[in-house]
Amino acid sequence: MAKSGRTVKRSVKVSKNERTKYLIWSIAIPVVILFIFGLLYYTTDFSYTLKSWLYTEDAGEGHSSGEHEQRNVDLMTKHDRYVYGIDISQYQGDINWIEVNTIHDKFPVDFVFIRSTMGEKAKDKRFAENWKAAESRAKLRGAYHYFRPNENSKKQARNFIATVKMKPGDLPPVLDIEERPRRQPMDSLKVGLKRWLDEVEQHYGVKPILYSGDSYFTDFLEKEFSDYILWIANYNFWVDKPKKHWNFWQFSERGFVRGIKGPVDLNMFKGNIEELEQLALPY
Numbered sequence: 001m002a003k004s005g006r007t008v009k010r011s012v013k014v015s016k017n018e019r020t021k022y023l024i025w026s027i028a029i030p031v032v033i034l035f036i037f038g039l040l041y042y043t044t045d046f047s048y049t050l051k052s053w054l055y056t057e058d059a060g061e062g063h064s065s066g067e068h069e070q071r072n073v074d075l076m077t078k079h080d081r082y083v084y085g086i087d088i089s090q091y092q093g094d095i096n097w098i099e100v101n102t103i104h105d106k107f108p109v110d111f112v113f114i115r116s117t118m119g120e121k122a123k124d125k126r127f128a129e130n131w132k133a134a135e136s137r138a139k140l141r142g143a144y145h146y147f148r149p150n151e152n153s154k155k156q157a158r159n160f161i162a163t164v165k166m167k168p169g170d171l172p173p174v175l176d177i178e179e180r181p182r183r184q185p186m187d188s189l190k191v192g193l194k195r196w197l198d199e200v201e202q203h204y205g206v207k208p209i210l211y212s213g214d215s216y217f218t219d220f221l222e223k224e225f226s227d228y229i230l231w232i233a234n235y236n237f238w239v240d241k242p243k244k245h246w247n248f249w250q251f252s253e254r255g256f257v258r259g260i261k262g263p264v265d266l267n268m269f270k271g272n273i274e275e276l277e278q279l280a281l282p283y
Helices: 016-044 046-054 065-078 127-136 153-163 186-204 214-225 273-279
Strands: 083-088 111-118 140-146 174-176 209-213 229-233 248-255 264-269
Touching (some): 065 248, 111 127, 111 153, 111 264, 127 140, 140 153, 140 209, 174 186, 186 214, 209 214, 209 248
Parallel strands (some): 083 111, 111 140, 140 174, 174 209, 229 248
Antiparallel strands (some): 083 264, 248 264
C-alpha cells in the first residue's frame, strides 16, 4: 500500500511522577554545584586558586628554551646596574662549584641562596656541602627554610637554627612560604610565620628575608609583613622590572649556569653589590 508522505506526530505522555523527578534534578544539580563552589571558596580560598588559573605568575610556559634564555639576557642587560644570583637545593644534584661563575656566560653570580631545612625536621640532603662550597667560592651566601604551614612554627625555627651556622658576611636567613594551610585559617598561619621570624631574628641578630609568590604575598601577607625585606617569585614574561616593594626578584626558573646540571632559578637584587653587602650579618 502506498504511503501518503505525511508524518503522523505521536504525543509522548510524561507521567506526573517523571515530571516531578526532572524538576527536582534540574534544581538539585545547580544547588549542589553552587554549594561545592561555596565550600571551596570559604575553606580553601577558591578565589585565590581561580586567580592563579586565570593569571599565572609562570607565564613563561609554552616558550622554548631559546626564548627563555633571550628573555633572561634581555632583562638582565636592561637592569645591569643591579646584581644577580641563584638559589639552589638538593635537586640541582652534584654542583661543580669551580665552574659556577656566570649566568648565561654573561653576568656574574654575585650571591647564592641555599635551601637548608623544610618543616620541623627535614633537612636538604646537600645543604652542608653546598653551604661550605659557596663560602669557598667567595660569593655572598644565604640559607632559606621552606615553611610547612601545618607544622609547628617554633619547631621549624629550631630546625633551621640547629642546621645553619652563619658567619659575619652571610646574607640574612630566609623564610620561604608558598603553601596554603589545610587545617588552620590564614590568620593562624600569619601568627606562625611571625613566630618563626622573631625566633630566628633573635638568634642571628638580623631581620630575616621573606620569600613568597607575588600573588600569595599581595593577597595574604602584604599588610602584616610589608616591613620585611621581600624576595618575590614571578616568572611572567611580560613583567620587565621589579615592583617598588620587591628587594629580590626571582624572575626565572630556567637559567643556565656552568657547573650546574639543568635549569636553575635566577634572581636579581634591586641594588648594587655594596648595598647587598650592607644587608649581611655584620662583622
